[in-house]
Amino acid sequence: xxxxxxxxxxxxxxxxxxxxxxxxxxxxxxxxxxxxxxxxxxxxxxxxxxxxxxxxxxxxxxxxxxxxxxxxxxxxxxxxxxxxxxxxxxxxxxxxxxxxxxxxxxxxxxxxxxxxxxxxxxxxxxxxxxxxxxxxxxxxxxxxxxxxxxxxxxxxxxxxxxxxxxxxxxxxxxxxxxxxxxxxxxxxxxxxxxxxxxxxxxxxxxxxxxxxxxxxxxxxxxxxxxxxxxxxxxxxxxxxxxxxxxxxxxxxxxxxxxxxxxxxxxxxxxxxxxxxxxxxxxxxxxxxxxxxxxxxxxxxxxxxxxxxxxxxxxxxxxxxxxxxxxxxxxxxxxxxxxxxxxxxxxxxxxxxxxxxxxxxxxxxxxxxxxxxxxxxxxxxxxxxxxxxxxxxxxxxxxxxxxxxxxxxxxxxxxxxxxxxxxxxxxxxxxxxxxxxxxxxxxxxxxxxxxxxxxxxxxxxxxxxxxxxxxxxxxxxxxxxxxxxxxxxxxxxxxxxxxxxxxxxxxxxxxxxxxxxxxxxxxxxxxxxxxxxxxxxxxxxxxxxxxxxxxxxxxxxxxxxxxxxxxxxxxxxxxxxxxxxxxxxxxxxxxxxxxxxxxxxxxxxxxxxxxxxxxxxxxxxxxxxxxxxxxxxxxxxxxxxxxxxxxxxxxxxxxxxxxxxxxxxxxxxxxxxxxxxxxxxxxxxxxxxxxxxxxxxxxxxxxxxxxxxxxxxxxxxxxxxxxxxxxxxxxxxxxxxxxxxxxxxxxxxxxxxxxxxxxxxxxxxxxxxxxxxxxxxxxxx
Numbered sequence: 001x002x003x004x005x006x007x008x009x010x011x012x013x014x015x016x017x018x019x020x021x022x023x024x025x026x027x028x029x030x031x032x033x034x035x036x037x038x039x040x041x042x043x044x045x046x047x048x049x050x051x052x053x054x055x056x057x058x059x060x061x062x063x064x065x066x067x068x069x070x071x072x073x074x075x076x077x078x079x080x081x082x083x084x085x086x087x088x089x090x091x092x093x094x095x096x097x098x099x100x101x102x103x104x105x106x107x108x109x110x111x112x113x114x115x116x117x118x119x120x121x122x123x124x125x126x127x128x129x130x131x132x133x134x135x136x137x138x139x140x141x142x143x144x145x146x147x148x149x150x151x152x153x154x155x156x157x158x159x160x161x162x163x164x165x166x167x168x169x170x171x172x173x174x175x176x177x178x179x180x181x182x183x184x185x186x187x188x189x190x191x192x193x194x195x196x197x198x199x200x201x202x203x204x205x206x207x208x209x210x211x212x213x214x215x216x217x218x219x220x221x222x223x224x225x226x227x228x229x230x231x232x233x234x235x236x237x238x239x240x241x242x243x244x245x246x247x248x249x250x251x252x253x254x255x256x257x258x259x260x261x262x263x264x265x266x267x268x269x270x271x272x273x274x275x276x277x278x279x280x281x282x283x284x285x286x287x288x289x290x291x292x293x294x295x296x297x298x299x300x301x302x303x304x305x306x307x308x309x310x311x312x313x314x315x316x317x318x319x320x321x322x323x324x325x326x327x328x329x330x331x332x333x334x335x336x337x338x339x340x341x342x343x344x345x346x347x348x349x350x351x352x353x354x355x356x357x358x359x360x361x362x363x364x365x366x367x368x369x370x371x372x373x374x375x376x377x378x379x380x381x382x383x384x385x386x387x388x389x390x391x392x393x394x395x396x397x398x399x400x401x402x403x404x405x406x407x408x409x410x411x412x413x414x415x416x417x418x419x420x421x422x423x424x425x426x427x428x429x430x431x432x433x434x435x436x437x438x439x440x441x442x443x444x445x446x447x448x449x450x451x452x453x454x455x456x457x458x459x460x461x462x463x464x465x466x467x468x469x470x471x472x473x474x475x476x477x478x479x480x481x482x483x484x485x486x487x488x489x490x491x492x493x494x495x496x497x498x499x500x501x502x503x504x505x506x507x508x509x510x511x512x513x514x515x516x517x518x519x520x521x522x523x524x525x526x527x528x529x530x531x532x533x534x535x536x537x538x539x540x541x542x543x544x545x546x547x548x549x550x551x552x553x554x555x556x557x558x559x560x561x562x563x564x565x566x567x568x569x570x571x572x573x574x575x576x577x578x579x580x581x582x583x584x585x586x587x588x589x590x591x592x593x594x595x596x597x598x599x600x601x602x603x604x605x606x607x608x609x610x611x612x613x614x615x616x617x618x619x620x621x622x623x624x625x626x627x628x629x630x631x632x633x634x635x636x637x638x639x640x641x642x643x644x645x646x647x648x649x650x651x652x653x654x655x656x657x658x659x660x661x662x663x664x665x666x667x668x669x670x671x672x673x674x675x676x677x678x679x680x681x682x683x684x685x686x687x688x689x690x691x692x693x694x695x696x697x698x699x700x701x702x703x704x705x706x707x708x709x710x711x712x713x714x715x716x717x718x719x720x721x722x723x724x725x726x727x728x729x730x731x732x733x734x735x736x737x738x739x740x741x742x743x744x745x746x747x748x749x750x751x752x753x754x755x756x757x758x759x760x761x762x763x764x765x766x767x768x769x770x771x772x773x774x775x776x777x778x779x780x
Contacts, residue, residue: 048083048117049102050270052306053091053110054646055313056277060091063110068093070108071101084270089280089310094270112646115301120267122160122220122291122558149573149617152253153180155204156229156569157284157316158562159275159291160221162214162260163206165197167222167550169230169247169532170256172202179204185257185282188214202229205257207278209271214260217536221260223554224290226532228562229254229569236530238553239546240370242492243349243530247551250566250613251573257284267291269303276307280314285572287311288565290321290558292333299513299637300647305336312338313627313650317572317580319565321557322520323507329604335511335519337672338630340568340584343507343606344526344560345500350493351528351553353463355444355473357381358484363472365463368553371442371487373461379441381485382409383416383477387438400431400443411439414461414485416473418446428462436460442487446470459544461487502605503527506557509604510676510778514637516667518674518776520607521584522591524567526560528553567613574617575695581625582695588673589622589771590615593761602759603774608674620701620769621692621732623673628656633670635662675743675762675775682720682751691740692764692771694732701732703764703771705741710760720751721758721777730764745777752779 053064068085071077077095084094094117097105106114163170185205187198190213197203197214206214216222230249237244259275261267272291279287292304299305308318320334322343334341353367358377373379387409388397396404400417417431428445435443442461446469465473477483503526509519533552564587571583578586591609593601627650634644635658644658645651668677668688677686694701705725723745730739743762758777763770 047096047098048094048268048270049097049114050094050117050273050303051092051105051111052113052115052300054112055310055649055652056087056089056091057649057652059652060110060646061087063108064091064093067105067108067111071095071105077101084274086273086277088277089314090273090277090306092273094273110646112643113298113300117268117270118293118303120262120269120272120291120293120303122262122267149570150253151229151251151569151573152178152255154251154286154569154573155180155183155185155255155257155282155284156225156251156565157257157259157275157279157282157287158221158225158228159259159261159272159279159287159289160216160224161218161262162208162211162216162221163203163225163256163258164216164219164222164532164534164536165193165201165203166535167226167532168233168236169222169226169249170202171231180255182283183255185278185284190214202231202254202256203258204255205282206260207258207275208260209274210260210266210268211263214258215536216260216534218263219534219536219552220262220290220554220558221258222534223529223531223552224288224558224562225249225256225258227529227559228288228565229256230532236551238368238530238551239549240489242351242368242490243528243553244492245530247530247532249531250563251569254566254569254573257282262291269293272303273307276311280311280316284316286565286568287316287318288562289318289334290556290561292320292323297513299336299634300639300643302336304334305339308334308336308339309630309647312580312630313648315580317568317583319561319568321561324505324556324558326502326506326508327504327605329508330510330512331507332509332511332519333507335509335513335517337514337517337625337633337670338580340522340564340587341520341607342526342557342561342564342611343520343523344503344505344555344557345523345606345610346503346527347500347525348494349528351490352493353490354488355463355465356486356488357473357476358480358482361472361476363465363469365444365465365469365487367463368490369462369487370489371461373442373486375486375488377484377486379484379486380413381416381473381477381483382413383474384418386477387413387415400434402430402434405434405438405440407438410435413440414442414444414487415440416444416446416470416477418470428464432460432462444473444487446473463487500525500610502601503555505555506560506605509607510776514633514664514667515778516636516664516676516678517672518603518607518676518774521674522564522587522608522611523606524560524563524611526557526563527555529555529559531559564611567611567616570613571616578622578695579624582622582693585622585624585673586616586619587611589773590619591772602757603674603776604757604759608772608774618696619771620694620696620766621703621764621771622695623671623690623773624693624738625671625673628654629670629672631656632659632662633667635659636664636666636670638664673773675773676778677745677775678778678780679721679745679747679751680779682747682749684751685744685746687742687744689740689742690773691738692730694735694737694739696732696769697735698733701766701768703730703732703766703769704728705730706763706765708761708763710758720748722746722748723760723762723775723777725762743775745775
C-alpha cells in the first residue's frame with residue numbers, strides 16, 4: 001500500500017474512530033464514551049432552554065399552558081419555537097428563548113427551573129457467566145427451576161442510539177410473544193423501520209426523537225439493549241472467533257422498548273426529558289440509560305435527575321452509567337439518590353497481542369488485532385526518540401507526536417511510542433497517524449493508564465504495553481545493536497486474575513452535589529463486553545476485505561449499566577410488588593466486594609460491590625426508601641416546601657412540608673442502603689437510623705450484625721474510629737415486617753481532617769442471607 005493510500009485510510013479511520021472506537025478512556029474533561037459523544041453544542045442551539053414545571057398534575061399542566069400561551073401571544077415566538085412539551089410524567093417544555101424571556105418565565109408561577117438545553121454523552125458474553133460464577137459462592141438459597149423469574153412481562157426502556165432489529169440477539173426467546181400486561185407504548189415506524197421490527201421480536205415499542213428512524217446506525221444502542229435483554233446466541237464472536245461463546249443478555253425473556261435519544265453527536269437533554277415523559281406514559285418497568293453529564297451543578301437543572309425522579313415516582317426503576325472520567329475522585333455522573341448508578345469492572349478475560357523479540361523473549365501486549373506480519377521477529381524495532389526529526393524535542397518524539405518523527409528513520413520499522421506520562425486520553429490516533437504516514441510498519445503504545453481495556457484499529461499493526469513491559473522493551477533496545485520484533489495476532493486468555501477489578505476509567509465518587517450519599521451504588525462488568533452491533537454503517541475500522549461483524553467488543557460504564565438493568569428486570573419479575581427502592585436495595589445488599597488495581601476498593605470506587613444476579617432475586621431484607629424520603633432529601637439539600645410540592649405529585653397529595661431544621665447533614669439519616677457521615681474532629685459522635693423490611697416470607701428469621709471497618713483489619717487500618725450497631729440482633733416473623741437499628745459512629749484522639757476516608761460494611765447475616773451495606777466516614 002502506498003503512503004498516500006495509507007494516509008487516506010488512516011485519516012478515514014481517525015474520523016470514524018471518534019464514533020466507533022470501542023474501548024478507550026474518555027478525554028480528561030469528559031464523562032464521555034468510547035463512541036465520542038459530547039461537545040458543547042453549536043451556537044445555533046445556544047438559545048434553547050428547558051422550562052421545568054414539576055409533576056404532571058392538572059394544576060401544573062394548566063400553569064404550563066398559561067406560560068406557553070403568554071409566550072406565543074407576546075408576538076415574539078411561533079409554535080415552531082416550541083421544540084418539546086412534557087405532559088405525562090412531568091410538566092414543562094423546551095423552547096427557543098431570549099435572555100429576557102428566560103428571566104420573565106423563571107419568575108412566573110409554577111416554574112421550578114429554567115436551564116439551557118445541553119448535550120449529554122453516551123458512556124461508552126463472558127460477563128454474565130462470570131457474574132454467575134461469582135454469585136455461586138454466596139450464602140443464598142438457590143431458586144428451583146419452577147421459581148426462576150419469567151421476565152417476559154417486564155419491559156426495559158433503552159434510552160440510547162436506537163436498535164438494529166434484525167440482530168440475532170433481538171429474536172424472541174421462548175414462546176411468549178404476547179405484549180406485556182399494561183403496556184401502552186407504540187412502535188413508530190419509518191422508511192427503514194417497519195412494523196415487523198416490533199412483531200415476533202423482543203422489541204415491543206420504538207420511538208425516535210432525532211434523525212429519521214429508530215434504527216441504530218451507531219451500534220451503541222444495540223450493544224446496550226442486547227446486554228440487558230438479548231436472546232442467547234450460540235457461537236457468537238468477534239472477528240476470527242475472538243471472545244467466542246454464547247452471547248446473551250441479563251434478562252433474555254424481557255421485552256425491549258427503544259427510545260432513540262442520541263444520533264451522531266446529538267444527545268440533547270430536552271429530548272431525554274421527552275423520552276422520560278413518553279416512557280412513563282408507556283408504562284415501562286425499567287429504564288436503562290447509558291449517558292450523562294457530570295457538569296450539572298443542581299439536581300433541578302439536571303435532566304437525568306429530573307426525569308428519573310418522575311419515573312421512580314411512577315414505579316419505574318432507573319439504572320444509569322456512572323461515567324468514564326475515572327480514576328479521579330468526584331467525577332460521578334447520574335448521582336441522584338433515586339437512580340441506580342453503575343460503575344464498571346473487569347471480567348476474567350484478557351485480550352493479548354504480544355510482542356515477540358529477537359532471541360525468543362515474549363513481552364505481554366494488549367490489543368485486538370489481526371496484524372499482517374510474520375510470526376517471526378524480523379522487523380526492526382525502534383523507539384520514538386531514536387526516530388526523532390531534527391527540529392523537535394526528544395519528549396515530543398518519545399510520544400510520537402504529530403510531526404515529531406523522521407521518515408527515513410521510521411520507514412519499515414515497529415515504533416515504540418511512550419505516552420505513559422503525557423496524560424493521553426487513550427485514543428492513540430495521533431501516534432498511529434504519525435507512525436503510518438512516516439512509513440512505519442506498526443506501533444507499540446506504552447501507556448500504563450489504560451490497562452485491561454482492549455482496543456482495536458485494523459489498518460496498522462498495533463499493541464499496547466504497560467510501564468513494566470515498556471521497561472523490558474527499552475532494555476532490549478539498549479542491549480541489542482540490531483533489535484528485531486514482531487506483533488503477534490490476538491489470543492484470548494481465560495481465567496485471568498485478579499478479576500473483577502474496578503476499571504481505571506470508571507468514574508469515582510463522592511458525589512459533587514451531595515457527599516452525604518454514597519455513589520456509585522454498584523459495579524458490573526464494563527470492560528471488553530461482547531454484544532450485538534449495528535450493520536448500518538460500513539466502517540474502515542474493520543479488517544480489510546471483511547464484512548462488518550454482527551457483534552462488537554466495547555468498554556465503558558455504558559456497558560456495565562445494562563448488566564444491572566437486566567438484573568433489575570429479573571428482580572421485578574420475581575418480586576412484582578417490589579418498589580424501585582426495594583429493587584435497588586436488593587441489588588446493593590447482595591453485591592460482592594471487588595478490588596481496584598490490586599488493592600481493596602472503597603465504596604467511592606465500587607459502591608456496594610459487584611452485582612450478584614442470582615442473590616439479588618431473593619435478598620431476604622430490603623431498605624425501603626419511600627418517596628417521602630426523597631422529598632426529605634430535597635429539603636435537606638436546600639429546596640423549600642413550595643418547590644418540592646411543585647416537583648412531586650406525592651408531596652402535593654400529602655400536603656408535604658419541609659422540616660424547619662432541614663440541613664444537609666440530615667441526609668445521612670434517610671433510609672438508603674448505604675451510609676455516609678461527616679465527622680470533622682476527634683471525640684465526635686454521630687448516630688444514624690435505618691429500617692429493614694423482611695421480604696423472605698413468613699417464618700423465624702434471626703439476623704446478627706457484623707461490622708467491618710476499613711476492610712478486614714479494623715485495629716490496624718482505622719484506630720481512630722469506632723462503629724457500633726444496636727441492637728445487634730433483629731428477628732422477623734412475618735413477610736413485610738419492619739425492624740429498625742441504629743449505628744453509632746465515634747471518633748477518638750488522633751482523628752484528624754487529613755485522615756483518609758474511613759469505610760467499611762455493616763452486614764446482617766444468618767445461615768441463609770447476607771445483607772451488606774457500605775458506609776463511609778468523611779472528615780471534610
